Amino acid sequence: MFNKLIRFSLLFLASLAASLPALGASPAAQREYVLGAGDVIRISVFQNPDLATESRVSESGAITFPLIGSVEVGGKSVPAAERLIATRLREGGFVQQPQVSILPVVMKGNQVAVLGQVNRPGRYPLETFNLKVSDLLALAGGVAPPGGDTAVLVGFRDGQPIRQEIDIPTLFANGGETDVLLMGGDVLYVDRAPVAYIYGEVQRPGAFRLERNMSVMQGLATGGGPTLRGTVRGLNVHRREGDQLKVFEPGLEEILRPDDVIYVKESLF
Structure with missing residues (x-):
């Protein structure tokens, strides 16, 4: 009887754990940062400390890495860039089973723009993975006095153009559920109040x-x-x-x- 109770408890806990979302599996965490010109990245190879380097992505999207020279990482996600460098190291015979890790140190390649009735319109670097519309409005000094309650977000998602109207006063009404995550190239426009x-x-x-x-x-x-x-x-x-x-x-x-x-x-x- 006692063993059956233990088995039942273990099965219950296993099913409960399977039903819970993975730690960090929020939409922000699932997004993969895409490297762009101006980004500074720190690259390390497991058990090869002599290959550790810090490099800036050039305007053409390339970096220089020891042994393999120029590598085109611009426009690639961090995991894709890691796989590319690992492949080049392995195919070149430099490391048999390379485990490459890339850490973005400065993220300037991806920018977002805010225009219209804000106090500081302009372009801002997408320096974090989870920059939202409310964060961008704060960076721009908030909505200017002539500004209205509606902002229009335009950009691309999965290669498709999007246009979304955002009600600014309700950004926090539902616990931030309507606060949209931004991606590189997004443009936010705050119209004049009617x-x-x-x-x-x-x-x-x-x-x-x-x-x-x-x-x-x-x-x-x-x-x-x-x-x-x-x-x-x-x-x-x-x-x-x-x-x-x-x-x-x-x-x-x-x-x-x-x-x-x-x-x-x-x-x-």
Whole structure:
């Protein structure tokens, strides 16, 4: 009975371990870094300390390694570059069973760009395996005051072009689930926030930032409310729909759209 209990426990633990994800098997960990120009890598060969070297990937994607000379590693993942060097060492008769290890020391070959309404637009090196959209926005100094709530990410995945709209305020709403991992060559564009307009008998006529689900009443408040001569009765909204201009009298809870124009009339009394 005791032996059966032990066997059952061992089987249970084995099945439990098999059902658990492997340590470090997160999407970030599964990504393989692709070497590029400007990267500095440290190469070592097991039990061959004299072959240990540190080299910079040239603009043509090549490095120089002892005994085998120039090796094209640009555009290859780290494991692929390790296999290539090992093959060259073995085929050259220098090491019978080479075990090559490559450690990226400085990763500058892969860059990402952030453009549009951020405080520091430009190109940034992809220096870590798990750089995300939120990290890139932080590097760029955050969204500038005129910036909107939506960013557009363009790039390539598995050789196919992608275009993904990212809602910036909800990046952390789901525990970071919507925070996208970046890859070399990605471009993030933060568009300008949509605006609406208010004019007529209001305290502060002009353009104002259109917040999400902003109502006519909130737009009126943004304009400081009516002047002493103004009235909300007969208030109009001018809205462009395709090639047509629609003018209507909305309820105060009507949701505004980008480029709407609120007109506050003068009171007749």
